[in-house]
Amino acid sequence: MKTSITINPPGKLKIIDAMRTLLEERTFESLTISDIAFTAGVTEGLIYKYFKDKRDLLHHVLKEHYDHFLVQIERDLQGIDGALNKLRKIIWSSIERYANHRVFARIILLEVRNSEEYFHSEAYALVRQFNRILLDIIKEGIASGEIRDTLPPAYIRNAIFGTIEHSCLNRAIFNEPVSTNDAARIITELLLNGIKR
Amino acid sequence: MKTSITINPPGKLKIIDAMRTLLEERTFESLTISDIAFTAGVTEGLIYKYFKDKRDLLHHVLKEHYDHFLVQIERDLQGIDGALNKLRKIIWSSIERYANHRVFARIILLEVRNSEEYFHSEAYALVRQFNRILLDIIKEGIASGEIRDTLPPAYIRNAIFGTIEHSCLNRAIFNEPVSTNDAARIITELLLNGIKR
DNA sequence: TAATTTGGTAAATAATATTTATCAATTTTT
DNA sequence: AAAAATTGATAAATATTATTTACCAAATTA
Known part of the structure:
Protein backbone atom coordinates (compact mmCIF):
# COMPACT_ATOMS: atom_id res chain seq x y z
CA MET A 1 0.00 0.00 0.00
CA LYS A 2 1.63 3.12 -1.26
CA THR A 3 0.10 6.36 -2.46
CA SER A 4 1.54 8.00 -5.56
CA ILE A 5 0.82 11.53 -4.43
CA THR A 6 3.81 13.66 -5.30
CA ILE A 7 3.92 16.61 -2.99
CA ASN A 8 4.90 19.79 -4.78
CA PRO A 9 7.61 21.99 -3.27
CA PRO A 10 6.35 25.27 -1.79
CA GLY A 11 8.10 27.42 -4.38
CA LYS A 12 6.33 25.66 -7.22
CA LEU A 13 2.98 26.06 -5.53
CA LYS A 14 3.62 29.74 -4.93
CA ILE A 15 4.45 30.23 -8.62
CA ILE A 16 1.27 28.48 -9.78
CA ASP A 17 -0.74 30.49 -7.31
CA ALA A 18 0.83 33.75 -8.41
CA MET A 19 -0.02 33.00 -12.03
CA ARG A 20 -3.64 32.32 -11.13
CA THR A 21 -3.87 35.49 -9.08
CA LEU A 22 -2.32 37.68 -11.74
CA LEU A 23 -4.57 36.28 -14.47
CA GLU A 24 -7.54 37.41 -12.44
CA GLU A 25 -6.77 40.99 -13.43
CA ARG A 26 -4.30 40.96 -16.29
CA THR A 27 -3.77 39.33 -19.65
CA PHE A 28 -1.20 36.58 -20.04
CA GLU A 29 0.88 38.59 -22.47
CA SER A 30 1.16 41.51 -20.09
CA LEU A 31 2.67 39.35 -17.33
CA THR A 32 6.44 39.30 -17.12
CA ILE A 33 8.49 36.59 -15.50
CA SER A 34 9.54 39.22 -13.03
CA ASP A 35 5.90 40.02 -12.19
CA ILE A 36 5.19 36.38 -11.55
CA ALA A 37 8.31 35.83 -9.48
CA PHE A 38 7.63 38.94 -7.41
CA THR A 39 4.02 38.00 -6.73
CA ALA A 40 5.07 34.47 -5.83
CA GLY A 41 7.87 35.73 -3.61
CA VAL A 42 10.53 33.65 -5.34
CA THR A 43 13.39 34.44 -7.71
CA GLU A 44 12.90 34.46 -11.46
CA GLY A 45 15.23 31.54 -11.99
CA LEU A 46 13.04 29.24 -9.94
CA ILE A 47 10.24 29.51 -12.47
CA TYR A 48 12.52 27.88 -15.02
CA LYS A 49 13.30 25.08 -12.59
CA TYR A 50 9.69 23.96 -12.67
CA PHE A 51 8.44 25.17 -16.03
CA LYS A 52 9.91 25.38 -19.50
CA MET B 1 -13.42 67.58 -57.00
CA LYS B 2 -10.81 66.01 -54.82
CA THR B 3 -10.32 62.42 -53.74
CA SER B 4 -9.42 61.67 -50.14
CA ILE B 5 -7.30 58.65 -50.97
CA THR B 6 -4.19 58.81 -48.86
CA ILE B 7 -1.46 56.89 -50.58
CA ASN B 8 0.60 54.84 -48.17
CA PRO B 9 4.39 55.04 -48.37
CA PRO B 10 6.08 51.93 -49.79
CA GLY B 11 7.75 51.03 -46.50
CA LYS B 12 4.45 50.89 -44.68
CA LEU B 13 2.92 48.71 -47.37
CA LYS B 14 5.88 46.36 -47.25
CA ILE B 15 5.51 46.04 -43.48
CA ILE B 16 1.81 45.23 -43.68
CA ASP B 17 2.49 42.75 -46.42
CA ALA B 18 5.28 41.09 -44.46
CA MET B 19 2.98 40.67 -41.47
CA ARG B 20 0.33 39.02 -43.64
CA THR B 21 2.87 36.71 -45.23
CA LEU B 22 4.43 35.66 -41.95
CA LEU B 23 1.05 34.96 -40.34
CA GLU B 24 0.37 32.48 -43.11
CA GLU B 25 2.82 30.09 -41.47
CA ARG B 26 3.56 31.31 -37.98
CA THR B 27 1.78 32.47 -34.86
CA PHE B 28 1.73 36.15 -33.95
CA GLU B 29 3.63 35.61 -30.74
CA SER B 30 6.47 33.85 -32.51
CA LEU B 31 7.10 36.80 -34.83
CA THR B 32 9.78 39.23 -33.74
CA ILE B 33 10.05 42.83 -34.89
CA SER B 34 13.28 41.78 -36.52
CA ASP B 35 11.50 38.98 -38.46
CA ILE B 36 8.93 41.41 -39.73
CA ALA B 37 11.48 44.06 -40.68
CA PHE B 38 13.65 41.51 -42.47
CA THR B 39 10.74 40.05 -44.43
CA ALA B 40 9.57 43.54 -45.34
CA GLY B 41 13.06 44.61 -46.33
CA VAL B 42 13.05 47.63 -44.02
CA THR B 43 14.76 48.49 -40.76
CA GLU B 44 13.15 47.72 -37.42
CA GLY B 45 12.75 51.35 -36.49
CA LEU B 46 10.47 52.01 -39.44
CA ILE B 47 7.82 49.73 -38.00
CA TYR B 48 7.53 52.09 -35.04
CA LYS B 49 7.14 55.04 -37.39
CA TYR B 50 3.88 53.62 -38.68
CA PHE B 51 2.63 51.47 -35.84
CA LYS B 52 2.62 51.80 -32.10
C1' DT C 1 29.40 10.52 7.84
C1' DA C 2 30.16 11.08 3.08
C1' DA C 3 27.70 11.55 -1.10
C1' DT C 4 23.77 12.99 -3.48
C1' DT C 5 19.60 15.11 -4.27
C1' DT C 6 16.39 18.90 -3.57
C1' DG C 7 14.81 23.53 -3.32
C1' DG C 8 16.34 27.54 -3.87
C1' DT C 9 19.19 32.15 -4.91
C1' DA C 10 21.91 35.73 -7.33
C1' DA C 11 24.03 37.27 -11.06
C1' DA C 12 25.39 36.92 -15.89
C1' DT C 13 23.90 36.56 -20.56
C1' DA C 14 20.87 36.44 -24.53
C1' DA C 15 17.01 37.86 -27.02
C1' DT C 16 13.78 41.35 -28.20
C1' DA C 17 11.46 45.67 -28.17
C1' DT C 18 11.76 50.53 -28.37
C1' DT C 19 13.83 55.17 -28.75
C1' DT C 20 16.91 58.47 -30.50
C1' DA C 21 19.83 60.94 -33.56
C1' DT C 22 20.57 61.60 -38.15
C1' DC C 23 20.08 62.13 -43.21
C1' DA C 24 18.67 62.64 -48.03
C1' DA C 25 14.86 63.54 -50.87
C1' DT C 26 10.77 65.87 -51.50
C1' DT C 27 7.41 69.38 -50.73
C1' DT C 28 5.94 73.83 -49.09
C1' DT C 29 6.58 78.60 -48.07
C1' DT C 30 8.17 83.12 -48.90
C1' DA D 1 14.23 80.06 -56.84
C1' DA D 2 16.13 79.75 -52.30
C1' DA D 3 15.06 78.68 -47.56
C1' DA D 4 12.39 76.09 -44.46
C1' DA D 5 9.80 72.27 -43.24
C1' DT D 6 8.16 67.71 -43.88
C1' DT D 7 8.50 62.88 -45.23
C1' DG D 8 10.41 58.34 -45.58
C1' DA D 9 13.84 56.01 -44.05
C1' DT D 10 18.28 54.29 -41.66
C1' DA D 11 21.69 52.92 -38.08
C1' DA D 12 22.88 52.64 -33.71
C1' DA D 13 21.99 53.17 -28.78
C1' DT D 14 19.16 51.88 -24.96
C1' DA D 15 15.62 49.55 -22.23
C1' DT D 16 13.12 45.65 -21.19
C1' DT D 17 12.33 40.96 -20.65
C1' DA D 18 13.51 36.07 -20.97
C1' DT D 19 16.74 32.52 -20.06
C1' DT D 20 20.95 30.22 -18.42
C1' DT D 21 24.58 29.45 -15.33
C1' DA D 22 27.13 28.92 -11.20
C1' DC D 23 26.52 28.34 -6.73
C1' DC D 24 24.71 27.28 -1.89
C1' DA D 25 22.41 25.31 2.24
C1' DA D 26 19.35 21.96 3.93
C1' DA D 27 17.61 17.49 3.70
C1' DT D 28 17.95 12.82 2.31
C1' DT D 29 20.24 8.57 1.04
C1' DA D 30 24.01 5.31 0.81
Whole structure:
Protein backbone atom coordinates (compact mmCIF):
# COMPACT_ATOMS: atom_id res chain seq x y z
CA MET A 1 0.00 0.00 0.00
CA LYS A 2 1.63 3.12 -1.26
CA THR A 3 0.10 6.36 -2.46
CA SER A 4 1.54 8.00 -5.56
CA ILE A 5 0.82 11.53 -4.43
CA THR A 6 3.81 13.66 -5.30
CA ILE A 7 3.92 16.61 -2.99
CA ASN A 8 4.90 19.79 -4.78
CA PRO A 9 7.61 21.99 -3.27
CA PRO A 10 6.35 25.27 -1.79
CA GLY A 11 8.10 27.42 -4.38
CA LYS A 12 6.33 25.66 -7.22
CA LEU A 13 2.98 26.06 -5.53
CA LYS A 14 3.62 29.74 -4.93
CA ILE A 15 4.45 30.23 -8.62
CA ILE A 16 1.27 28.48 -9.78
CA ASP A 17 -0.74 30.49 -7.31
CA ALA A 18 0.83 33.75 -8.41
CA MET A 19 -0.02 33.00 -12.03
CA ARG A 20 -3.64 32.32 -11.13
CA THR A 21 -3.87 35.49 -9.08
CA LEU A 22 -2.32 37.68 -11.74
CA LEU A 23 -4.57 36.28 -14.47
CA GLU A 24 -7.54 37.41 -12.44
CA GLU A 25 -6.77 40.99 -13.43
CA ARG A 26 -4.30 40.96 -16.29
CA THR A 27 -3.77 39.33 -19.65
CA PHE A 28 -1.20 36.58 -20.04
CA GLU A 29 0.88 38.59 -22.47
CA SER A 30 1.16 41.51 -20.09
CA LEU A 31 2.67 39.35 -17.33
CA THR A 32 6.44 39.30 -17.12
CA ILE A 33 8.49 36.59 -15.50
CA SER A 34 9.54 39.22 -13.03
CA ASP A 35 5.90 40.02 -12.19
CA ILE A 36 5.19 36.38 -11.55
CA ALA A 37 8.31 35.83 -9.48
CA PHE A 38 7.63 38.94 -7.41
CA THR A 39 4.02 38.00 -6.73
CA ALA A 40 5.07 34.47 -5.83
CA GLY A 41 7.87 35.73 -3.61
CA VAL A 42 10.53 33.65 -5.34
CA THR A 43 13.39 34.44 -7.71
CA GLU A 44 12.90 34.46 -11.46
CA GLY A 45 15.23 31.54 -11.99
CA LEU A 46 13.04 29.24 -9.94
CA ILE A 47 10.24 29.51 -12.47
CA TYR A 48 12.52 27.88 -15.02
CA LYS A 49 13.30 25.08 -12.59
CA TYR A 50 9.69 23.96 -12.67
CA PHE A 51 8.44 25.17 -16.03
CA LYS A 52 9.91 25.38 -19.50
CA ASP A 53 8.70 28.94 -19.88
CA LYS A 54 5.81 31.29 -19.11
CA ARG A 55 3.49 29.46 -21.48
CA ASP A 56 4.29 26.08 -19.97
CA LEU A 57 3.23 27.53 -16.62
CA LEU A 58 0.00 28.78 -18.18
CA HIS A 59 -0.74 25.31 -19.53
CA HIS A 60 -0.10 23.84 -16.13
CA VAL A 61 -2.59 26.22 -14.51
CA LEU A 62 -5.15 25.33 -17.17
CA LYS A 63 -4.55 21.63 -16.65
CA GLU A 64 -5.28 21.93 -12.93
CA HIS A 65 -8.49 23.83 -13.65
CA TYR A 66 -9.54 21.33 -16.28
CA ASP A 67 -8.85 18.41 -13.95
CA HIS A 68 -11.37 19.82 -11.50
CA PHE A 69 -13.82 20.55 -14.28
CA LEU A 70 -13.70 16.98 -15.58
CA VAL A 71 -14.15 15.51 -12.11
CA GLN A 72 -17.22 17.70 -11.66
CA ILE A 73 -18.60 16.79 -15.10
CA GLU A 74 -18.25 13.06 -14.43
CA ARG A 75 -20.02 13.52 -11.11
CA ASP A 76 -22.75 15.66 -12.69
CA LEU A 77 -23.48 12.98 -15.27
CA GLN A 78 -23.89 10.24 -12.66
CA GLY A 79 -27.35 8.75 -12.68
CA ILE A 80 -28.62 10.85 -15.56
CA ASP A 81 -30.56 8.92 -18.15
CA GLY A 82 -30.98 9.74 -21.80
CA ALA A 83 -28.67 11.55 -24.19
CA LEU A 84 -30.65 14.79 -24.22
CA ASN A 85 -30.73 14.95 -20.44
CA LYS A 86 -26.98 14.41 -20.36
CA LEU A 87 -26.57 17.15 -22.93
CA ARG A 88 -28.70 19.49 -20.86
CA LYS A 89 -26.52 18.79 -17.87
CA ILE A 90 -23.29 19.31 -19.78
CA ILE A 91 -24.51 22.63 -21.11
CA TRP A 92 -25.45 23.77 -17.62
CA SER A 93 -22.19 22.58 -16.08
CA SER A 94 -20.04 24.18 -18.75
CA ILE A 95 -21.75 27.53 -18.44
CA GLU A 96 -21.50 27.32 -14.68
CA ARG A 97 -17.73 26.74 -14.98
CA TYR A 98 -17.15 29.64 -17.31
CA ALA A 99 -19.40 31.91 -15.28
CA ASN A 100 -17.92 31.13 -11.89
CA HIS A 101 -14.28 30.46 -12.80
CA ARG A 102 -13.28 33.44 -14.83
CA VAL A 103 -9.57 32.65 -14.93
CA PHE A 104 -10.38 29.24 -16.34
CA ALA A 105 -12.66 30.81 -18.94
CA ARG A 106 -10.11 33.42 -19.91
CA ILE A 107 -7.28 30.94 -20.27
CA ILE A 108 -9.15 28.50 -22.43
CA LEU A 109 -11.19 30.98 -24.47
CA LEU A 110 -8.60 33.70 -24.95
CA GLU A 111 -5.08 32.72 -24.06
CA VAL A 112 -4.00 29.28 -25.21
CA ARG A 113 -5.28 28.58 -28.69
CA ASN A 114 -2.76 30.91 -30.29
CA SER A 115 0.27 28.74 -29.56
CA GLU A 116 1.39 25.48 -31.10
CA GLU A 117 2.67 24.07 -27.81
CA TYR A 118 -0.82 24.14 -26.35
CA PHE A 119 -1.91 21.43 -28.72
CA HIS A 120 0.82 19.18 -27.34
CA SER A 121 0.06 19.97 -23.71
CA GLU A 122 -1.58 17.83 -21.06
CA ALA A 123 -4.28 20.46 -20.79
CA TYR A 124 -5.25 19.96 -24.41
CA ALA A 125 -5.37 16.20 -23.88
CA LEU A 126 -8.04 16.82 -21.26
CA VAL A 127 -9.96 19.09 -23.61
CA ARG A 128 -9.97 16.30 -26.17
CA GLN A 129 -11.17 13.89 -23.53
CA PHE A 130 -14.14 16.14 -22.82
CA ASN A 131 -14.73 16.41 -26.54
CA ARG A 132 -14.97 12.65 -26.79
CA ILE A 133 -17.39 12.47 -23.88
CA LEU A 134 -19.69 14.92 -25.59
CA LEU A 135 -19.34 13.22 -28.95
CA ASP A 136 -20.24 9.87 -27.42
CA ILE A 137 -23.37 11.31 -25.85
CA ILE A 138 -24.36 12.78 -29.19
CA LYS A 139 -23.89 9.42 -30.89
CA GLU A 140 -25.86 7.75 -28.14
CA GLY A 141 -28.65 10.24 -28.78
CA ILE A 142 -28.64 9.56 -32.49
CA ALA A 143 -28.71 5.81 -31.89
CA SER A 144 -31.60 6.11 -29.45
CA GLY A 145 -33.54 8.36 -31.80
CA GLU A 146 -33.48 11.36 -29.47
CA ILE A 147 -31.24 13.35 -31.81
CA ARG A 148 -31.68 13.78 -35.56
CA ASP A 149 -29.52 11.46 -37.62
CA THR A 150 -29.15 13.89 -40.50
CA LEU A 151 -26.57 16.09 -38.78
CA PRO A 152 -22.94 14.97 -38.44
CA PRO A 153 -22.07 14.51 -34.74
CA ALA A 154 -19.00 16.71 -35.04
CA TYR A 155 -21.12 19.65 -36.18
CA ILE A 156 -23.51 19.14 -33.32
CA ARG A 157 -20.60 19.21 -30.93
CA ASN A 158 -19.24 22.36 -32.55
CA ALA A 159 -22.63 24.02 -32.23
CA ILE A 160 -22.88 23.15 -28.56
CA PHE A 161 -19.35 24.22 -27.65
CA GLY A 162 -19.40 27.22 -29.96
CA THR A 163 -22.67 28.55 -28.63
CA ILE A 164 -21.65 28.10 -25.02
CA GLU A 165 -18.24 29.66 -25.54
CA HIS A 166 -19.52 32.63 -27.49
CA SER A 167 -22.19 33.24 -24.89
CA CYS A 168 -19.55 33.34 -22.18
CA LEU A 169 -17.06 35.51 -24.08
CA ASN A 170 -18.33 38.78 -22.69
CA ARG A 171 -18.13 37.39 -19.23
CA ALA A 172 -14.52 36.36 -19.79
CA ILE A 173 -13.48 39.56 -21.53
CA PHE A 174 -15.51 42.35 -19.95
CA ASN A 175 -16.49 40.68 -16.73
CA GLU A 176 -20.16 40.99 -17.63
CA PRO A 177 -22.40 38.93 -15.40
CA VAL A 178 -23.92 35.68 -16.65
CA SER A 179 -26.92 34.00 -15.08
CA THR A 180 -26.05 30.33 -15.35
CA ASN A 181 -29.62 29.11 -15.10
CA ASP A 182 -31.04 31.58 -17.62
CA ALA A 183 -28.21 31.07 -20.09
CA ALA A 184 -28.39 27.28 -19.81
CA ARG A 185 -32.16 27.27 -20.32
CA ILE A 186 -32.03 29.53 -23.36
CA ILE A 187 -29.06 27.85 -25.01
CA THR A 188 -30.50 24.39 -24.48
CA GLU A 189 -33.85 25.41 -25.92
CA LEU A 190 -32.14 27.10 -28.87
CA LEU A 191 -29.91 24.16 -29.71
CA LEU A 192 -32.56 21.51 -29.25
CA ASN A 193 -35.36 23.16 -31.17
CA GLY A 194 -33.71 25.73 -33.38
CA ILE A 195 -34.44 29.38 -33.98
CA LYS A 196 -37.11 29.00 -36.66
CA ARG A 197 -40.70 29.47 -35.59
CA MET B 1 -13.42 67.58 -57.00
CA LYS B 2 -10.81 66.01 -54.82
CA THR B 3 -10.32 62.42 -53.74
CA SER B 4 -9.42 61.67 -50.14
CA ILE B 5 -7.30 58.65 -50.97
CA THR B 6 -4.19 58.81 -48.86
CA ILE B 7 -1.46 56.89 -50.58
CA ASN B 8 0.60 54.84 -48.17
CA PRO B 9 4.39 55.04 -48.37
CA PRO B 10 6.08 51.93 -49.79
CA GLY B 11 7.75 51.03 -46.50
CA LYS B 12 4.45 50.89 -44.68
CA LEU B 13 2.92 48.71 -47.37
CA LYS B 14 5.88 46.36 -47.25
CA ILE B 15 5.51 46.04 -43.48
CA ILE B 16 1.81 45.23 -43.68
CA ASP B 17 2.49 42.75 -46.42
CA ALA B 18 5.28 41.09 -44.46
CA MET B 19 2.98 40.67 -41.47
CA ARG B 20 0.33 39.02 -43.64
CA THR B 21 2.87 36.71 -45.23
CA LEU B 22 4.43 35.66 -41.95
CA LEU B 23 1.05 34.96 -40.34
CA GLU B 24 0.37 32.48 -43.11
CA GLU B 25 2.82 30.09 -41.47
CA ARG B 26 3.56 31.31 -37.98
CA THR B 27 1.78 32.47 -34.86
CA PHE B 28 1.73 36.15 -33.95
CA GLU B 29 3.63 35.61 -30.74
CA SER B 30 6.47 33.85 -32.51
CA LEU B 31 7.10 36.80 -34.83
CA THR B 32 9.78 39.23 -33.74
CA ILE B 33 10.05 42.83 -34.89
CA SER B 34 13.28 41.78 -36.52
CA ASP B 35 11.50 38.98 -38.46
CA ILE B 36 8.93 41.41 -39.73
CA ALA B 37 11.48 44.06 -40.68
CA PHE B 38 13.65 41.51 -42.47
CA THR B 39 10.74 40.05 -44.43
CA ALA B 40 9.57 43.54 -45.34
CA GLY B 41 13.06 44.61 -46.33
CA VAL B 42 13.05 47.63 -44.02
CA THR B 43 14.76 48.49 -40.76
CA GLU B 44 13.15 47.72 -37.42
CA GLY B 45 12.75 51.35 -36.49
CA LEU B 46 10.47 52.01 -39.44
CA ILE B 47 7.82 49.73 -38.00
CA TYR B 48 7.53 52.09 -35.04
CA LYS B 49 7.14 55.04 -37.39
CA TYR B 50 3.88 53.62 -38.68
CA PHE B 51 2.63 51.47 -35.84
CA LYS B 52 2.62 51.80 -32.10
CA ASP B 53 3.88 48.26 -31.70
CA LYS B 54 3.59 44.74 -33.11
CA ARG B 55 0.03 44.39 -31.93
CA ASP B 56 -1.05 47.66 -33.47
CA LEU B 57 0.26 46.32 -36.77
CA LEU B 58 -1.74 43.13 -36.26
CA HIS B 59 -4.89 45.14 -35.69
CA HIS B 60 -4.22 47.10 -38.83
CA VAL B 61 -3.92 43.91 -40.88
CA LEU B 62 -7.17 42.64 -39.39
CA LYS B 63 -8.90 45.92 -40.12
CA GLU B 64 -7.97 45.70 -43.79
CA HIS B 65 -9.27 42.12 -43.98
CA TYR B 66 -12.46 43.04 -42.20
CA ASP B 67 -13.04 46.01 -44.52
CA HIS B 68 -13.06 43.64 -47.45
CA PHE B 69 -15.26 41.19 -45.60
CA LEU B 70 -17.87 43.83 -44.78
CA VAL B 71 -17.94 45.11 -48.36
CA GLN B 72 -18.55 41.55 -49.54
CA ILE B 73 -21.25 40.94 -46.91
CA GLU B 74 -23.13 44.11 -47.89
CA ARG B 75 -22.97 43.06 -51.52
CA ASP B 76 -24.06 39.48 -50.69
CA LEU B 77 -27.13 40.74 -48.87
CA GLN B 78 -28.27 42.91 -51.80
CA GLY B 79 -31.63 41.84 -53.13
CA ILE B 80 -32.17 39.10 -50.60
CA ASP B 81 -35.61 39.01 -49.09
CA GLY B 82 -36.63 37.66 -45.72
CA ALA B 83 -34.66 37.44 -42.49
CA LEU B 84 -34.02 33.72 -42.73
CA ASN B 85 -32.71 34.03 -46.26
CA LYS B 86 -30.39 36.81 -45.13
CA LEU B 87 -29.25 34.64 -42.25
CA ARG B 88 -28.55 31.78 -44.62
CA LYS B 89 -26.46 34.07 -46.76
CA ILE B 90 -24.53 35.46 -43.82
CA ILE B 91 -23.73 31.98 -42.59
CA TRP B 92 -22.50 30.95 -46.00
CA SER B 93 -20.44 34.12 -46.49
CA SER B 94 -18.83 33.93 -43.08
CA ILE B 95 -17.80 30.32 -43.54
CA GLU B 96 -16.49 31.12 -46.98
CA ARG B 97 -14.34 33.90 -45.51
CA TYR B 98 -12.88 31.74 -42.77
CA ALA B 99 -12.32 28.84 -45.14
CA ASN B 100 -10.63 30.82 -47.90
CA HIS B 101 -8.83 33.49 -45.91
CA ARG B 102 -6.94 31.60 -43.31
CA VAL B 103 -4.88 34.52 -42.05
CA PHE B 104 -8.08 36.46 -41.43
CA ALA B 105 -9.55 33.48 -39.60
CA ARG B 106 -6.46 32.98 -37.50
CA ILE B 107 -6.16 36.61 -36.51
CA ILE B 108 -9.74 37.01 -35.44
CA LEU B 109 -10.28 33.58 -33.91
CA LEU B 110 -6.92 33.07 -32.24
CA GLU B 111 -4.77 36.16 -32.01
CA VAL B 112 -6.58 39.33 -31.01
CA ARG B 113 -9.09 38.62 -28.28
CA ASN B 114 -6.39 38.22 -25.65
CA SER B 115 -5.39 41.88 -25.57
CA GLU B 116 -7.20 44.90 -24.17
CA GLU B 117 -6.10 47.20 -26.99
CA TYR B 118 -7.98 45.12 -29.52
CA PHE B 119 -11.25 46.22 -28.01
CA HIS B 120 -10.31 49.83 -28.65
CA SER B 121 -9.10 49.20 -32.21
CA GLU B 122 -10.71 50.16 -35.49
CA ALA B 123 -10.86 46.46 -36.33
CA TYR B 124 -13.07 45.77 -33.35
CA ALA B 125 -15.34 48.65 -34.34
CA LEU B 126 -15.94 46.82 -37.62
CA VAL B 127 -16.63 43.58 -35.79
CA ARG B 128 -19.28 45.38 -33.75
CA GLN B 129 -20.74 46.80 -36.92
CA PHE B 130 -21.15 43.28 -38.30
CA ASN B 131 -22.65 42.23 -34.99
CA ARG B 132 -25.28 44.94 -35.30
CA ILE B 133 -26.11 43.91 -38.86
CA LEU B 134 -26.73 40.36 -37.73
CA LEU B 135 -28.70 41.46 -34.69
CA ASP B 136 -30.92 43.66 -36.84
CA ILE B 137 -31.68 40.78 -39.18
CA ILE B 138 -32.58 38.59 -36.21
CA LYS B 139 -34.92 41.26 -34.87
CA GLU B 140 -36.44 41.64 -38.32
CA GLY B 141 -37.04 37.88 -38.37
CA ILE B 142 -38.70 37.94 -34.98
CA ALA B 143 -40.90 40.87 -36.03
CA SER B 144 -41.93 39.12 -39.23
CA GLY B 145 -42.66 35.87 -37.43
CA GLU B 146 -39.94 33.90 -39.21
CA ILE B 147 -37.91 33.49 -36.02
CA ARG B 148 -39.20 32.42 -32.62
CA ASP B 149 -39.83 35.30 -30.25
CA THR B 150 -39.04 33.30 -27.15
CA LEU B 151 -35.25 33.46 -27.59
CA PRO B 152 -33.30 36.66 -26.82
CA PRO B 153 -31.74 38.02 -30.04
CA ALA B 154 -28.29 38.25 -28.47
CA TYR B 155 -28.32 34.51 -27.74
CA ILE B 156 -29.36 33.74 -31.28
CA ARG B 157 -26.48 35.84 -32.53
CA ASN B 158 -24.07 34.09 -30.17
CA ALA B 159 -25.27 30.71 -31.40
CA ILE B 160 -24.76 31.68 -35.02
CA PHE B 161 -21.31 33.21 -34.54
CA GLY B 162 -20.24 30.59 -32.04
CA THR B 163 -21.23 27.67 -34.19
CA ILE B 164 -19.59 29.11 -37.28
CA GLU B 165 -16.41 30.00 -35.46
CA HIS B 166 -16.08 26.68 -33.70
CA SER B 167 -16.68 24.84 -36.95
CA CYS B 168 -13.86 26.79 -38.58
CA LEU B 169 -11.40 26.46 -35.70
CA ASN B 170 -9.75 23.31 -37.03
CA ARG B 171 -9.33 24.97 -40.36
CA ALA B 172 -7.65 27.95 -38.73
CA ILE B 173 -5.48 25.94 -36.35
CA PHE B 174 -4.61 22.72 -38.17
CA ASN B 175 -5.26 23.79 -41.73
CA GLU B 176 -7.92 21.10 -42.07
CA PRO B 177 -10.03 21.56 -45.18
CA VAL B 178 -13.59 22.92 -44.92
CA SER B 179 -16.21 22.50 -47.61
CA THR B 180 -18.00 25.83 -47.50
CA ASN B 181 -21.18 24.54 -49.09
CA ASP B 182 -21.47 21.44 -46.92
CA ALA B 183 -20.65 23.30 -43.73
CA ALA B 184 -23.06 26.13 -44.50
CA ARG B 185 -25.87 23.70 -45.31
CA ILE B 186 -25.39 21.66 -42.15
CA ILE B 187 -24.93 24.62 -39.81
CA THR B 188 -27.94 26.42 -41.23
CA GLU B 189 -30.11 23.35 -40.88
CA LEU B 190 -28.87 22.77 -37.34
CA LEU B 191 -29.44 26.32 -36.17
CA LEU B 192 -32.82 26.74 -37.82
CA ASN B 193 -34.39 23.45 -36.77
CA GLY B 194 -32.33 22.27 -33.82
CA ILE B 195 -30.75 18.93 -33.08
CA LYS B 196 -33.74 17.21 -31.50
CA ARG B 197 -35.58 14.74 -33.66
C1' DT C 1 29.40 10.52 7.84
C1' DA C 2 30.16 11.08 3.08
C1' DA C 3 27.70 11.55 -1.10
C1' DT C 4 23.77 12.99 -3.48
C1' DT C 5 19.60 15.11 -4.27
C1' DT C 6 16.39 18.90 -3.57
C1' DG C 7 14.81 23.53 -3.32
C1' DG C 8 16.34 27.54 -3.87
C1' DT C 9 19.19 32.15 -4.91
C1' DA C 10 21.91 35.73 -7.33
C1' DA C 11 24.03 37.27 -11.06
C1' DA C 12 25.39 36.92 -15.89
C1' DT C 13 23.90 36.56 -20.56
C1' DA C 14 20.87 36.44 -24.53
C1' DA C 15 17.01 37.86 -27.02
C1' DT C 16 13.78 41.35 -28.20
C1' DA C 17 11.46 45.67 -28.17
C1' DT C 18 11.76 50.53 -28.37
C1' DT C 19 13.83 55.17 -28.75
C1' DT C 20 16.91 58.47 -30.50
C1' DA C 21 19.83 60.94 -33.56
C1' DT C 22 20.57 61.60 -38.15
C1' DC C 23 20.08 62.13 -43.21
C1' DA C 24 18.67 62.64 -48.03
C1' DA C 25 14.86 63.54 -50.87
C1' DT C 26 10.77 65.87 -51.50
C1' DT C 27 7.41 69.38 -50.73
C1' DT C 28 5.94 73.83 -49.09
C1' DT C 29 6.58 78.60 -48.07
C1' DT C 30 8.17 83.12 -48.90
C1' DA D 1 14.23 80.06 -56.84
C1' DA D 2 16.13 79.75 -52.30
C1' DA D 3 15.06 78.68 -47.56
C1' DA D 4 12.39 76.09 -44.46
C1' DA D 5 9.80 72.27 -43.24
C1' DT D 6 8.16 67.71 -43.88
C1' DT D 7 8.50 62.88 -45.23
C1' DG D 8 10.41 58.34 -45.58
C1' DA D 9 13.84 56.01 -44.05
C1' DT D 10 18.28 54.29 -41.66
C1' DA D 11 21.69 52.92 -38.08
C1' DA D 12 22.88 52.64 -33.71
C1' DA D 13 21.99 53.17 -28.78
C1' DT D 14 19.16 51.88 -24.96
C1' DA D 15 15.62 49.55 -22.23
C1' DT D 16 13.12 45.65 -21.19
C1' DT D 17 12.33 40.96 -20.65
C1' DA D 18 13.51 36.07 -20.97
C1' DT D 19 16.74 32.52 -20.06
C1' DT D 20 20.95 30.22 -18.42
C1' DT D 21 24.58 29.45 -15.33
C1' DA D 22 27.13 28.92 -11.20
C1' DC D 23 26.52 28.34 -6.73
C1' DC D 24 24.71 27.28 -1.89
C1' DA D 25 22.41 25.31 2.24
C1' DA D 26 19.35 21.96 3.93
C1' DA D 27 17.61 17.49 3.70
C1' DT D 28 17.95 12.82 2.31
C1' DT D 29 20.24 8.57 1.04
C1' DA D 30 24.01 5.31 0.81
